[in-house]
Amino acid sequence: MSTDFTGLRRGAPLGDPRLDLCDLYVFPSPKDPGRTALILTANPDASPMHPDAVYRIAIDNDGDLRNDIAFNFTFSEPVNGRQKVDVRLALQSEARVDAAVGSEIFGGLDVSFSDEPHLWRSRSGSFSFFAGARTDAAFPDSTVIAMAVELPTAYLGAAPDVRIWARCSVNVDGRFQHVDRAGHPWVSGFFPDDADRAEFNADEPNRDQGRWMGHLIELMGETGGYSRSEAIDAITAEGTLPDVLTYNPRKPARYPNGRTLGDDVADYRSRFLTKGRTPLTDFTPRQDFLPDFPYLCAP
Structure with a gap:
């Protein structure tokens, strides 16, 4: 959660860029509307x-803001600049366990640090990674x-929508510490105080409204002159809290319904906080993405 609405990077969790979640994207495959892409970016140093x-x-x-499906990614110790990654798929109660549990759908795969990506497909053909x-x-x-x-989009179980978010947890002395999370884009600008941001990162989405609604209402009063009722209406309309991306695959994908790679969320977030008065006209996301998975361009 290192990117605030001004476009500046905040400090990494525990001072470690490897633990820093940047952005979460959810959108249909451009070539197969029956498939959905989930992309989490992290580590602005792009190191192992x-x-x-x-x-x-x-x-x-199912709308209870508890994990029903979880894709868990874990990485090996890097050796000579190379690293392996495992992917486990956890369902229902296993999806709520801090450790990387669940069925291994990809194991010991090479992480791509060069321009040429290593692309993988599961034996069933259902998952690409x-x-x-x-x-x-x-x-x-x-x-x-x-x-x-x-x-496959059907695997999400949308009825009619799903809520998607990301978490980074690190094992410290045998216990997992929740150090970062990602849902709506550029939310760290809501928490200029380091202690508040750390508490928010460690929390669960089902606690967001009760714990952070008052904070966000106050912030929006300062940034956009919102009254309390206006702020609540804007938060409700966007679904800002809880901090999860809502995605209805039957509707066009554009933030805040999912998030595509080219969505201008900087302008959106600035307008949201200032009640439409301050667009970020000097900040434009790139639009030249790959036509095929994994869609993001080589560095």
């Missing part, structure tokens, strides 16, 4: 990932590590 961390994309498909260095869609001059999964 933390071997004691669990990076997770979580999906709630990529992990490696890619150009940051939000900051075209930056490089990040992308973890990308493409799967």
Whole structure:
């Protein structure tokens, strides 16, 4: 959660860029509308990932804001600049376990640090996967590590929508510490105080409204002159809290219904916080993406 609405990077969790979640994307495959891409970017240094961390994309498909499906990504110790990644698929109660549990759908795959991506497909053919260095869609001059999964849209279990978010947890002395999370884009600008941001990152989406609604209402009063009722209406309309991306695959994908790689979320977020008064006209995301999975361009 390192990107705020001004476009500046905030400090990494625990001072470690490897634990820093950047952006979460959810959109249909451009070539097959029956498939959905889930992409989590992290580590703005684009170096090997933390071997004691669990990076997770979580999906709630029944509206209780608890994980029903989780893709867990774990990385090996890097050796001579090379690294392996495992992907586990956890369902229901297993999807709520901090550790990387579930069925292994990809194991010991090479992370792509070169221009040529290693692309993988599961034995069943249902899942495609990529992990490696890619150009940051939000900051075209930056490089990040992308973890990308493409799967049949029906697997999400949308009825009619799902809620998707990401988490980074790191094993510290035998216990997992939740150090970052990602849902709506550029939310870290809501928490200029380091202690508040750390608490938010460690929390669960089902606590967001009760814990953080008052904070966001106050912030929007300061940034946009919102009254309390106006702020609540805007938060409700966007679904800002809880901090999860809502995605209805039957509707066009454009933030806040999912998020595509080319969505101008900087302008959107600035207008949201200032009640439409301040667009970010000097900030434009790149639009030249790959036509095929994993869609993000090589660095």
